[in-house]
Amino acid sequence: MLLLATFACAAQMPTSAPKEYPAGELGKLVKTGEDIVNNTDTHPLTKDLVGNKLQCKSCHLKGADGKVGTGEGISSWIGTAATFPAWSKREKTVQSLQDRSNNCFMRSMNGKRPIIDTKASMAIAAYITWLSTGVPMNMNAIGPWSEHNTKLYPKNVKKFNAIQKKATHKNYLAGKDVYTKKCASCHGMNGAGIPGAFPPLWGKDANGNWLSYNTGAGMSKLDKAAAWVQSNMPLAQGGSLSDQDAADVVIYMNAQERAPFDLKKGLLPKEEMGYYNSIVLEEKHTVQSNFKALGLDFNTIKNGK
Ligand code: HEC
Ligand code: HEC
Known part of the structure; x- marks a missing residue:
């Protein structure tokens, strides 16, 4: 009976895409x-x-x-x-x-x-x-995530929030060290990655165009990015960074230059866009405000003063 139940559960959550495309x-x-x-x-x-x-x-x-x-x-x-x-x-x-x-x-x-x-x-x-073929419907009242991500994401974000709130300039320096040893080989010391092989993490290209996610992205939030990085990076070695190393490397990564976010600029003009399903119509973030969200002063963390 127990075996059957376990099997039934496992059978519900696939671990790969279906073998066939729909007709x-x-x-x-x-x-x-x-x-x-x-x-x-x-x-x-x-x-x-x-x-x-x-x-x-x-x-x-x-x-x-x-x-x-x-x-x-x-x-x-x-x-x-x-x-x-x-x-x-x-x-x-x-x-x-x-x-x-x-x-x-x-x-x-x-x-x-x-x-x-x-x-x-x-x-x-x-x-x-x-990718959800065969997975039973199970609408989420807590957040816009799959069952798998709901188990991993909110709890780890909370864990990193508590760790990063205590950060000082020392954590920025420790994060730079982790970055140099464990990330820079693929993403570059300047964060620009290698086109076609390794994606950029921050900064601009030679023409002044932004290379990576902006300050409104989940990845720009210190606690959310640490949860993602610990789970997924270095590539194929997800789960290998300690809590402190993941917390610190993200403090370093997200203290670098990236595009400011202004929600109004991301929405198409009203006559084109149609209905926008949100009651939050104004939202702005910067690198600095994403540090402030955890009670941290950006200049103190990055420059030690
Ligand atoms: C810079 C990183 C990044 C990029 C690029 C990105 N996402 Fe995401 N996305 C995230 C993070 C972080 C989450 C939240 C973590 C989670 O929900 O598991 C997320 C969550 C999602 C979810 C909810 C998934 C779930 O079950 O939790 C969807 C759907 C999604 N993204 C679609 C997209 C699509 C479509 C694109 C491309 C147009 C895209 N994302 C590009 C980082 C990214
Ligand atoms: C062996 C190469 C490699 C190493 C080392 C590595 N990454 Fe990545 N990383 C990748 C690749 C490849 C992707 C994108 C996956 C894809 O495109 O299939 C990625 C994606 C990312 C992303 C999301 C996409 C973006 O560009 O914003 C972040 C953030 C990230 N890595 C951070 C890190 C951090 C932090 C470290 C060090 C702890 C690290 N990576 C180490 C190869 C690497």
């Missing part, structure tokens, strides 16, 4: 979505909506099957579609999967929010929904 036009749309999440900044349907050199796959990592979003750490997309509609504290509304994905364009992708039900928006939702 017909739906299958084609899922493949378009897969192409977009792999090539977000260059795909014809999304390139004009992206303001950096990232792709969705930069943070929604590939698993053993090579599919974007099947990696086992925090930010897996397996089971995500089954938890929507879901409550979002940030938007103060119940969100659809398209809402959730499209908002990433304004923040993680430093660009503009796609219009709901346009081809790009539908295609991304179709791909992410395909």
Whole structure:
């Protein structure tokens, strides 16, 4: 009996993408979505909506099957579609999967929010929904995350919030040390990464264009980024950093230069955008304000004065 129950549970949560694409036009749309999440900044349907050199796959990592979003750490997309509609504290509304994905364009992708039900928006939702094939519906009243991420994300964010609140300039220096030893080989000492191989973490290119996520992204928040980094980095060695090292390396990473966030600039003009499902219509963040959110003074942490 017990064995059967365990098996039934395991059978409900897949660990990889389905073997087959859906038939017909739906299958084609899922493949378009897969192409977009792999090539977000260059795909014809999304390139004009992206303001950096990232792709969705930069943070929604590939698993053993090579599919974007099947990696086992925090930010897996397996089971995500089954938890929507879901409550979002940030938007103060119940969100659809398209809402959730499209908002990433304004923040993680430093660009503009796609219009709901346009081809790009539908295609991304179709791909992410395909990854939940066979997972029972289970709408989330706590946050816009899959069951898997709900188990890992909020509790680790809380853990890192408590650790990082106590940070001083010493933690910034310790973070730089971790970065030099464990991150710079791929992401570069200047944070610019290597085009086509390793994504950028901060800064601008030679033409003055921003390279990575802006200060409104989940990744720009110290506690959230530490939870993600500990779970997923260094690549293929997720779970190897101690709590203090993950906390410190993120203090270093998120103290570098990145685009300021102004929600109004991420929304298309009203006549184009259609309905925006949020009651929060003004939101601004900077590198400094993201430190202040944890009660930390940016200058003291970065410069020791
Ligand atoms: C800079 C990193 C980054 C990039 C790039 C990024 N995301 Fe995310 N995304 C996150 C983080 C961090 C979370 C929150 C962690 C979580 O929910 O597990 C998240 C959560 C999500 C979720 C909810 C997943 C869940 O079940 O919890 C969806 C859907 C999503 N992102 C879609 C997208 C799409 C679509 C793109 C590309 C257009 C994208 N993201 C690009 C970092 C990123
Ligand atoms: C072996 C190379 C490698 C190492 C070492 C490494 N990363 Fe990454 N990192 C990657 C790759 C590759 C991705 C994106 C995955 C993809 O595109 O498939 C990534 C993605 C990221 C992202 C999200 C995308 C972005 O550009 O913002 C962050 C943040 C990040 N890494 C931080 C770190 C930190 C902090 C360390 C050190 C603790 C680290 N990485 C070590 C290869 C590496």
